[in-house]
Ligand SMILES: Nc1ncnc2c1ncn2[C@@H]1O[C@H](COP(=O)(O)OP(=O)(O)OP(=O)(O)O)[C@@H](O)[C@H]1O
């Protein structure tokens with residue numbers, strides 16, 4: 654249980670954030686981190702004044718710094734806590750914090766037991782100097798584990814600001830795991846903004862046509878059945894993968910890493926970007942003023 658001092662420290666930090674969106678998935682590898690990164694980029698791009706943060710609490714597999722092109726940057730400790738790493742060219746409007754910045758070598762894995770993970774999450778919530786933010790996007794590990802519980806427990810003072818987005822692929826096995834996410838959100842009274850079906854169909858790299866080579870539409874059907882808003886489908890998009898890899902300086906067409914502005918210009922040209930803009934516009938409509946969407 655969090656003590657009073659910890660609770661006060663978390664509220665002090667998070668009170669200056671308007672909306673906190675937690676990205677969940679029942680299964681690993683469905684694209685939760687790429688959806689989190691795209692969500693942060695789109696919220697940042699949606700208005701010239703929007704201030705956005707992204708917190709990566711996927712402690713054993715942090716991939717957000719790589720996707721935002723800030724991999725390898727160092728986190729500075731100021732007298733008032735950790736300063737987030739700001740994406741180059743984003744004029745301090747797109748900040749990121751991840752355990753990926755704290756491990757010595759890129760590729761080192763973090764092998765921690767529950768209490769240490771819990772302590773790290775609490776520190777992320779109480780010690781990062783986000784300042785005023787419109788949105789904080791939180792990328793979580795797959796499934797619903799100790800990390801999720803400690804996240805919610807520590808954020809209890811700011812619970813009304815929280816909501817979740819669930820990412821799935823259309824396959825039956827992934828959809829079954831969405832039900833576990835829903836049990837979790839219902840048991841913890843976490844409002845669900847909606848479901849995103851990722852890797853639904855395939856964008857042909859030659860002509861841009863979307864073909865439904867795999868099953869598709871399962872996410873939409875499930876959302877309807879469960880009374881959840883369906884936020885949209887994203888196809889398998891090879892341009893997106895190339896872009897997110899290149900952002901870290903690791904892709905074939907890499908220019909040694911790109912800033913947020915360059916990343917955004919290139920992202921805007923991908924087939925995913927247009928679809929994601931629609932997702933963000935539905936999602937932001939659902940956010941205010943009452944976040945209680947999933948009332949089951
Ligand atoms: N729509 C998409 N089109 C093409 N590739 C995608 C798409 N979404 C995700 N990917 C790719 O699939 C891989 C897994 O994606 P990602 O890391 O976002 O998944 P995850 O659910 O966060 O995984 P983990 O379980 O490791 O947390 C990445 O290489 C990513 O670039």
Ligand code: SF4
Pocket residue numbers: 857858859860861862864
């Ligand atoms: S989608 Fe169009 S370009 Fe792509 S393989 Fe089919 S016909 Fe060819």
